[in-house]
Amino acid sequence: MKLLHIDSAATGTGSVTRELTAAIVARWEQAVPGLSVTYRDLDAQPLPHLTGPVLAQVDQAVAEAGEQAMQEFLDSDVIVMGAPMYNFSVPSTLKAWIDRVAVAGRTFRYTENGPEGLAKGKRLVIASGRGGIYGDNSPADFQEAYLRQVFGFLGITEIEFVRAEGVAYSPQHRTDALEGAKAAIAVPLREAA
Numbered sequence: 001m002k003l004l005h006i007d008s009a010a011t012g013t014g015s016v017t018r019e020l021t022a023a024i025v026a027r028w029e030q031a032v033p034g035l036s037v038t039y040r041d042l043d044a045q046p047l048p049h050l051t052g053p054v055l056a057q058v059d060q061a062v063a064e065a066g067e068q069a070m071q072e073f074l075d076s077d078v079i080v081m082g083a084p085m086y087n088f089s090v091p092s093t094l095k096a097w098i099d100r101v102a103v104a105g106r107t108f109r110y111t112e113n114g115p116e117g118l119a120k121g122k123r124l125v126i127a128s129g130r131g132g133i134y135g136d137n138s139p140a141d142f143q144e145a146y147l148r149q150v151f152g153f154l155g156i157t158e159i160e161f162v163r164a165e166g167v168a169y170s171p172q173h174r175t176d177a178l179e180g181a182k183a184a185i186a187v188p189l190r191e192a193a
């Protein structure tokens with residue numbers, strides 16, 4: 001089984017989502033013997049934004065980097081993704097990665113019956129960090145709702161959120177939210193074992 005571990009937070013060692021993805025991946029490693037883990041840090045090594053020249057594959061090295069990201073995504077059985085809320089959405093580094101893996105003919109296609117996701121059978125676990133408190137289905141949420149939409153569009157039906165929110169309210173809120181999120185990790189792993 002292959003797990004793709006992605007971090008996108010720009011906040012380094014103080015990152016809530018990095019702490020959560022590390023904990024989630026550690027639990028998966030415990031639960032699945034022989035698990036193969038590929039790590040991608042989108043803050044340390046960001047992919048370029050999807051500009052005209054990138055889309056046209058003018059630069060071979062940039063095209064190859066995009067293809068490598070695509071292959072990692074296609075090869076994975078499980079994706080553990082750190083996705084903090086930045087300005088109500090996701091970090092632009094994560095959006096740049098999504099722009100490389102959401103590709104017509106590779107991970108989705110249009111048919112006479114409408115769109116069809118081609119990245120079926122994968123499991124996506126998203127570590128969500130939020131300074132404020134939004135809960136589920138907030139009209140201000142363009143982060144979790146966006147991720148659910150785009151990966152659902154690609155055919156991923158098993159999407160789980162491990163959420164720490166209200167982390168900016170106070171240090172105690174942050175501690176409590178992290179502990180609560182870590183305690184919730186065990187549930188998906190029991191299903192996977």
Ligand SMILES: Cc1cc2nc3c(=O)[nH]c(=O)nc-3n(C[C@H](O)[C@H](O)[C@H](O)COP(=O)(O)O)c2cc1C
Pocket residue numbers: 009010011014015016017018084085086087088089129130131132133167168
């Ligand atoms: C650039 C930036 C933008 C942010 N924008 C929001 C926001 O729109 N709404 C919110 O609730 N929190 C926002 N926050 C707070 C983060 O969502 C929160 O600190 C979360 O823990 C970030 O995850 P991280 O610690 O892994 O970076 C922002 C933080 C940063 C650094």
